[in-house]
Amino acid sequence: MIVAEQKPLDEIKGLLGEAQTVLVVGCGTCVTVCFAGGDKEAGILASSLRMASRIDGTPKDVTHITVQRQCEVEYIDPLADSIRQADVVLSIGCGIGVQALAERYPDKVVLPGLNTSFLGLPSEQGVWEERCAACGSCILGVTGGICPIARCAKQLLNGPCGGSQGGVCEIGHETPCAWQLIYDRLNAQGRLHLIEELQPAKDWSTSRDGGPRRITREDLRLAAEAAE
Amino acid sequence: MTDLPAASTNGFKSGSRLEKVLRAGHFAVTGELGPPQNADPEIIRKKARLLLGACDAANITDNQTAIVRMSSIGAGILALQEGLEPVIQMTCRDRNRLAMQSDILGAYALGLRNLLCLTGDHQSFGNHPTAKNVHDLDSVQLIQMVAGLRDKHAFQCGDAIKGIEPRFFIGAAANPFGDPFEWRPIRLGKKVKAGADFVQTQLIYNVERFAQFMERVRKLGLHKQVYILAGVGPLKSPGMAKYMRDEVPGLDVPNHFVDRMTAAGEGIDKEDKKARNEAFRREGIKIAIELVQQMRQIEGVAGVHIMAIEWEEAVRPIVEGAGLFPRPEVTAARMAEPAAQG
Numbered sequence: 001m002i003v004a005e006q007k008p009l010d011e012i013k014g015l016l017g018e019a020q021t022v023l024v025v026g027c028g029t030c031v032t033v034c035f036a037g038g039d040k041e042a043g044i045l046a047s048s049l050r051m052a053s054r055i056d057g058t059p060k061d062v063t064h065i066t067v068q069r070q071c072e073v074e075y076i077d078p079l080a081d082s083i084r085q086a087d088v089v090l091s092i093g094c095g096i097g098v099q100a101l102a103e104r105y106p107d108k109v110v111l112p113g114l115n116t117s118f119l120g121l122p123s124e125q126g127v128w129e130e131r132c133a134a135c136g137s138c139i140l141g142v143t144g145g146i147c148p149i150a151r152c153a154k155q156l157l158n159g160p161c162g163g164s165q166g167g168v169c170e171i172g173h174e175t176p177c178a179w180q181l182i183y184d185r186l187n188a189q190g191r192l193h194l195i196e197e198l199q200p201a202k203d204w205s206t207s208r209d210g211g212p213r214r215i216t217r218e219d220l221r222l223a224a225e226a227a228e
Numbered sequence: 229m230t231d232l233p234a235a236s237t238n239g240f241k242s243g244s245r246l247e248k249v250l251r252a253g254h255f256a257v258t259g260e261l262g263p264p265q266n267a268d269p270e271i272i273r274k275k276a277r278l279l280l281g282a283c284d285a286a287n288i289t290d291n292q293t294a295i296v297r298m299s300s301i302g303a304g305i306l307a308l309q310e311g312l313e314p315v316i317q318m319t320c321r322d323r324n325r326l327a328m329q330s331d332i333l334g335a336y337a338l339g340l341r342n343l344l345c346l347t348g349d350h351q352s353f354g355n356h357p358t359a360k361n362v363h364d365l366d367s368v369q370l371i372q373m374v375a376g377l378r379d380k381h382a383f384q385c386g387d388a389i390k391g392i393e394p395r396f397f398i399g400a401a402a403n404p405f406g407d408p409f410e411w412r413p414i415r416l417g418k419k420v421k422a423g424a425d426f427v428q429t430q431l432i433y434n435v436e437r438f439a440q441f442m443e444r445v446r447k448l449g450l451h452k453q454v455y456i457l458a459g460v461g462p463l464k465s466p467g468m469a470k471y472m473r474d475e476v477p478g479l480d481v482p483n484h485f486v487d488r489m490t491a492a493g494e495g496i497d498k499e500d501k502k503a504r505n506e507a508f509r510r511e512g513i514k515i516a517i518e519l520v521q522q523m524r525q526i527e528g529v530a531g532v533h534i535m536a537i538e539w540e541e542a543v544r545p546i547v548e549g550a551g552l553f554p555r556p557e558v559t560a561a562r563m564a565e566p567a568a569q570g
Contacts, residue, residue, distance in 0.1 A: 154363045154366070156347065157366055157368075157369070160411075162430055164478070165406065170353075171350050172352075180408060196417075202364075
């Protein structure tokens, strides 16, 4: 899932500026699961902003609403009336949600309330870890199901570097060495031969380096669109 | 000594002094020169003069520990002008494959002949922790690219080089004490397969463990395919020994060296810092000499790489003490010699 965390309240207050009527929009998908931008967080944030604005002597009208998925237009279409009444929209969806709202309501100022952090999973209660860098060319088949692009601090394809010690990455004690994990798993599975081969230079053109990405599935496009 | 594959048309892969020393079967000595965090050429010249004659070539570090310094190539040229042959270090942290190849062409055109291919310390260690790192290639892929430029006369993308190709003596690093310990010789094998001509190891203090590593290396036959230079560094003080034992990832400093360094200062007035420092340094050099002598006894070790960063004057007494002075005379590389073209 997409993992995000809320921006500091002061930063959000700064973004809102003089706006009087604020609509906080939560999202019911990834950011609900990681406790950053669901209905509960939208309610708490709206309430915090109301209180803060009163303390600052410039009370704002802050309300909140949550949609199931901010990243699909069908789910944000019904917000038209609420959004029309607000000076600004504060999205606490991920960066995709913010942009979906901004695209659907181009006249409205849409602001981000979260920092979208990474694609990952909860490794324990209250802890999330990155697992995928969306590089567009998956190599998990040769790395024992552990991604060195997302999980090695240097994105090594022929790791580990000399900084791996006691299973820990040189950047810090909280970060496991991805290549130690890869070695351990492939060793246990008797498949170390997979990483004895040289991994050639990666084609990064499928990653962000190739420019913004787009996938077109002709088999799924609507007939009218395809006929254009 | 080593049974390396036949060299290219001119008899050598690169023609560097380091290559010639190793090919002639001499026990090689490389040193290290850390460029300054400023643009002062005199600092390089002074350090180069300290190292000149004490080693066959000297590594010029590339933004070591991710701190901005004078470029390795720029400082390397200054060292070369002083008569010291440089080993240009190049990390994958700061440059992508385009920038690396263009710098390699420039470095060769300026007369540089040795290139050490490294991953690079993470930028979080240095003075620009908010920087974006690159890691377009890793060190193994960098070796492959430099070997391709030389041996296939081709850029990384496959395009042929029309004209003079850069012919470097290609170095790789190995940390025998990084984890997983069992995997390290195999990873070294990957670097050899990628095209490394010589290897310089991380600092070695635990000789017994290094000997175990070398036993595995010999079993894989790697010592016959690549020249292995063992890393040696003089300890400056008990504090430095403790720091390296406890804080530096990938280093293994046995306690007895910490004890020896501590004992060296005993009996000297704690207030007499100068005398204590001198005593510590004398002991550090003594330990380094012993380490060089022990490395020499290990089958498959073709030389030593002496790392005395910000203490370049220590290299000569170590080399002398180990009986490796004077260094052998070989003809150094000529400027930009044209390679035979098809």
